[in-house]
Amino acid sequence: MNTFAGIFDSTTAFLQKKGISPEISKGRKAEHRAVEQFQKQTGIYLPENFCAFYTDFADGFKFWWEMSDEVWGAFSIPSLLELAEKQQNWKRNVRDFLDDPTSLNQCVKPSFRPKAFQIWQKMESWIPFWDEGNGDHFCVDTPGGQILYDQHDWFDGFGSIAETNGIVAGENLEGFLYNRSRFCFRPDKSLWWGKFGEAGAIIWEPEYFDPEFYRGN
DSSP: OOHHHHHHHHHHHHHHHTTOOOEEEEOOOOOHHHHHHHHHHHSOOOOHHHHHIIIIIOSSEEEEEESSSSOEEEEEEOOHHHHHHHHHHHHHHHHHHHTOTTTTTTTBOGGGHHHHHHHHHHHTTEEEEEEOSSSOEEEEETTTOOEEEEOTTTTTTBTTSOSOOOEEEESSHHHHHHHHHTTTTOOOTTSOGGGGGGTTBOOOOGGGSOGGGOOOO
16 A cells, blocks of 8 residues: 555544544646656755655645544645745745845844854755645755754744754654654644744654544554
8 A cells, every 4th residue: 555545544544433534635646757847847856755745646635624613633735836836935035035134134133143044044945835824834855855844933033032943843754644644633732833842853742632633653
């Protein structure tokens, strides 16, 4: 069985036992030439595990379930065409900061600005694929394939509130999805992934999630 298919199929089976039927929208598998076109258009090579999602599973995917207004789970990933647009918008935003030496003057103390600009440089190779709805994103760091959580206001108060950006959410897309599926794609209890900033990585343990929707390892 395809690994990605297995992740969503097992989650669906768990939810159905609770009387919940997830809504699923799945695009056709992408051809390899579509990945090549993405890379030609953006100048960025997608990590192998990320490419596999598109070519072996789906070119665009949505998974959603809801038991009440407060109890729900969701995951989606855009098509390659949509991902290219997201990457280009993201890069423009990052370059707006990098190309203006005064862009951080109002929010970052002078002694911290060199480090802040180094972080912006790293972020140029990220691609957001999941929007949290509050301005934050889950991104793929294209050189290594890690999944990182981006806090949109990380540089606000840099050096006192936060000193970096990019909370590790998974070593690759498969690992990230597997861990999220263990909790049926529910958000963590705090409803803010940024709480894991001090740890530097999201802690995928039951104590941080809704126990009713923990389906084990």
